[in-house]
Amino acid sequence: MLDSLLFLPVLPFPLRTLLDLGSGAGLPGIPLKIVLNEVQLVLVESRRKRVSFLASVIRELGLEHARVVGRRVEDAMDELEGGFDAVVMRCAGDPGDLLPIASRLVVRPGGVVVASGPPKPRPLPIGDWVTVDAGKGRPVRRFAVFRNS
Numbered sequence: 001m002l003d004s005l006l007f008l009p010v011l012p013f014p015l016r017t018l019l020d021l022g023s024g025a026g027l028p029g030i031p032l033k034i035v036l037n038e039v040q041l042v043l044v045e046s047r048r049k050r051v052s053f054l055a056s057v058i059r060e061l062g063l064e065h066a067r068v069v070g071r072r073v074e075d076a077m078d079e080l081e082g083g084f085d086a087v088v089m090r091c092a093g094d095p096g097d098l099l100p101i102a103s104r105l106v107v108r109p110g111g112v113v114v115a116s117g118p119p120k121p122r123p124l125p126i127g128d129w130v131t132v133d134a135g136k137g138r139p140v141r142r143f144a145v146f147r148n149s
Contacts, residue, residue: 090115
């Protein structure tokens with residue numbers, strides 16, 4: 001959970017709208033929503049069981065201005081495109097594959113897409129690698145970051 005807060009240094013402020021792409025168990029979106037209470041959060045997850053879990057978490061925690069979109073992002077582009085200040089995602093694969101898709105979701109100049117990356121960065125089609133210090137005795141975290149200009 002605390003690892004999710006390492007996204008904070010690369011997010012734009014003020015942050016009004018946040019999308020967690022491929023949310024899974026709600027990380028990093030839900031911990032970020034708890035810390036940034038006023039942000040409007042959308043969790044995008046295509047797997048039905050996880051969608052149900054995320055909806056329950058939102059309800060049980062009483063998170064206002066938070067919702068789940070239970071579809072693949074490609075299938076929800078009409079609804080989501082250009083609607084967010086920031087998009088976050090924890091990538092199991094290559095962040096470079098998702099950055100071009102996720103960049104279409106960011107609306108404002110200065111908005112960002114932030115993807116947690118592998119220990120060794122690979123070339124990215126768009127964006128740059130950013131390193132965040134994880135604290136005493138912990139390794140640094142690398143994020144693939146696309147900034148909308």
